[in-house]
Amino acid sequence: MKLSKDYWENRYKSKSTPWDIGYVSTPIQDYIDQLKDKNISILIPGAGNAYEAEYLWKQGFKNTYVVDIAKSPLDDLKRRIPAIPSNQILFNDFFNLDETFDLIIEQTFFCALQPTLRDKYVSKSYDLLSANGKVVGLFFDFPLTKEGPPFGGSATEYRNRFKSKFKIKTLETSYNSIQPRANKELFFIFEKKNL
Numbered sequence: 284m285k286l287s288k289d290y291w292e293n294r295y296k297s298k299s300t301p302w303d304i305g306y307v308s309t310p311i312q313d314y315i316d317q318l319k320d321k322n323i324s325i326l327i328p329g330a331g332n333a334y335e336a337e338y339l340w341k342q343g344f345k346n347t348y349v350v351d352i353a354k355s356p357l358d359d360l361k362r363r364i365p366a367i368p369s370n371q372i373l374f375n376d377f378f379n380l381d382e383t384f385d386l387i388i389e390q391t392f393f394c395a396l397q398p399t400l401r402d403k404y405v406s407k408s409y410d411l412l413s414a415n416g417k418v419v420g421l422f423f424d425f426p427l428t429k430e431g432p433p434f435g436g437s438a439t440e441y442r443n444r445f446k447s448k449f450k451i452k453t454l455e456t457s458y459n460s461i462q463p464r465a466n467k468e469l470f471f472i473f474e475k476k477n478l
Contacts, residue, residue, distance in 0.1 A: 288352040307338040309459045310421055310470050311390055315339060322346060323385040326411065328377040329392030333360045340364050348384070350377050378403065383413050389420030389471075394433035401444055409448040412475045418449065421457060422469045438469055449473035 307315075315335070321343045327336050330349035337360065339347045350373040351357055357372050373380070377392070378400075387408055396404060408418050425435040438454055445451065450473065457470040 305332075305334070307334045308390060308421065308461060308464075310457045310468070311335050311388060312338060313459060314419055314470075315342060315344075318344070324348070324383070324413075325386045325388060326350065326380075326382075326384040327388045327390065329395060330356070330360070331391070332356045335388055335390055336360060336367075337363055340367060347371065348373060348382070350375050350380060352376050378407055380407075380411060382411065383416075384411055385413050385416050387412065387416070387418045387420075389418055389422070391421075391433065394423045394436070396434075398427060398434050398436075405444050405448060409475060414475065414477060416475045417452075418445075418471075418473045420471065421460075422471060423464075424456065424467055424469045441469065441471065445473050448476055448478065450476055 315338060323344070324346045325339060325344060325348065327333060327347070327349045328351075330336060330351045331353070333349045333351075333356065336347050336349045347367075348371045349357065349360065352375070354374050357374055361367065361369070361372055393401070393404055412418070422441055423433055423435050424437065427435045427437070427440070442451055442454060451471075452474050453472040454469055455471075456466060457464075457468040460466070460468045
């Protein structure tokens with residue numbers, strides 16, 4: 284199966300989006316709630332309906348950007364938050380971006396990529412982050428599958444993939460996942476190394 288722009292667009296148009304819980308997930312919300320600097324630049328890749336971006340915006344984080352290759356969920360976000368500047372809603376491929384951000388919030392994007400792109404994701408995240416920038420979010424914790432999305436993975440795999448470019452600050456079972464994902468998610472904070 285080719286996880287193309289058309290594939291994702293069709294999933295959103297047909298509302299075939301079982302990963303979409305309809306609100307910001309608890310672990311991400313709790314992380315956002317402890318952030319102090321509302322001026323940091325934040326990217327949410329593969330944002331989909333971007334409930335995290337909506338929550339950030341409402342909390343005063345006005346330097347929040349989203350990127351997705353499917354246009355319809357981005358249009359929906361713009362309808363929900365008319366004030367968000369259009370240049371912060373990026374209809375583009377994550378791997379084509381060249382801006383710099385202080386924080387990347389990971390929520391069901393990494394697991395939706397073909398596993399062959401995982402090392403490319405690590406490198407691209409590193410390149411997009413400012414000095415001491417962070418990738419923070421959730422990874423699924425179940426055996427890697429050939430069928431997906433979502434594709435699984437393990438703490439060992441994630442640690443091994445990221446450790447050359449990132450300091451592993453936190454990588455642990457998420458204690459506050461939503462019930463259907465309980466004990467199937469790892470919360471992580473990876474900080475960019477100064478190589």
